[in-house]
Amino acid sequence: MGKKRVPAKAYDNLDFINSKEGRTIRILSEFYEPQARFKKHNIVDTIVFFGSARLVSRYEAQKNLREIKKSKDKKSRGYKGKLKRAEKLLEMSRYYEDTVELSERLTKWSMNLPTHEKRFIVCSGGGPGIMEAANKGAKIAGGYSIGLNISIPYEQFVNKYVKPELAFEFHYFFMRKFWFAYLAKALIVFPGGFGTMDELMEILTLRQTGKIKKKMKIIVYDEEYWKSVINFKALINNGMISSTDLKYLTFCNSVDDAFNEMIKHFEKNYLNHSSIKK
Numbered sequence: 001m002g003k004k005r006v007p008a009k010a011y012d013n014l015d016f017i018n019s020k021e022g023r024t025i026r027i028l029s030e031f032y033e034p035q036a037r038f039k040k041h042n043i044v045d046t047i048v049f050f051g052s053a054r055l056v057s058r059y060e061a062q063k064n065l066r067e068i069k070k071s072k073d074k075k076s077r078g079y080k081g082k083l084k085r086a087e088k089l090l091e092m093s094r095y096y097e098d099t100v101e102l103s104e105r106l107t108k109w110s111m112n113l114p115t116h117e118k119r120f121i122v123c124s125g126g127g128p129g130i131m132e133a134a135n136k137g138a139k140i141a142g143g144y145s146i147g148l149n150i151s152i153p154y155e156q157f158v159n160k161y162v163k164p165e166l167a168f169e170f171h172y173f174f175m176r177k178f179w180f181a182y183l184a185k186a187l188i189v190f191p192g193g194f195g196t197m198d199e200l201m202e203i204l205t206l207r208q209t210g211k212i213k214k215k216m217k218i219i220v221y222d223e224e225y226w227k228s229v230i231n232f233k234a235l236i237n238n239g240m241i242s243s244t245d246l247k248y249l250t251f252c253n254s255v256d257d258a259f260n261e262m263i264k265h266f267e268k269n270y271l272n273h274s275s276i277k278k
Helices: 020-040 058-069 079-111 130-140 173-183 194-208 223-229 232-237 243-248 255-269
Strands: 046-050 121-124 145-150 167-170 184-189 217-221 250-252
Touching: 020 167, 020 173, 046 079, 046 130, 046 194, 058 079, 079 121, 079 130, 079 255, 121 130, 130 145, 145 173, 167 173, 173 184, 173 194, 184 194, 184 255, 194 217, 194 243, 217 223, 217 255, 223 250, 232 243, 250 255
Parallel strands: 046 121, 046 184, 121 145, 145 167, 184 217, 217 250
Antiparallel strands: none
């Protein structure tokens, strides 16, 4: 008699796991698998960095601008547009550099806290731009950082500054957003586009409606940029939000301001002389 064939167990059946009927299992896996890793690495809470994936370091921006200026097609129709974009990218690269500095300073501060737990760990979306800068700053400081990556057709990939054990790849945006919000005790929002605004507005809505009850600091970096992009005053004047809703935001215009605001927030709400509150 031949060896009896044993049917595959349901959790080994990839056709089922990847099917419409297996969606709830896939969703749950994006909750439980990150939770298990955070527990394994003793990570209690985070500082989340949001911002554009398109920004680059000053070095990369200068290199790009030099290459365009050396181009032989200066009389071509698209040259002026390329030059203008490259100049703007260089101007905006200061946000990348500020992110690196702030992340490094916060990481050094958190590493010196009197606890064996990993507190106030830098967390980003794991991709390029501001996300890369945040992870880079933490690595320069010699600390951990988290990258919550998302599978999308362009822009996004896990940057080299995230250690494999804390690099995550999400399919579902809402599960990725859950992990941004759930562990965060503070977040800082650097200039960005649709994705950054989406992330900021979701957290603001959760704070405004009381769905996030913990003390969470929301720092908006570069008041001039954000008030030119979002007309907060018009929202108030048209009765769409209350003037008191702006209490959820703290506008900062320098690394020093952002760092001091965060430390003051943590010391007031999560730290004391004898122990560290969670």
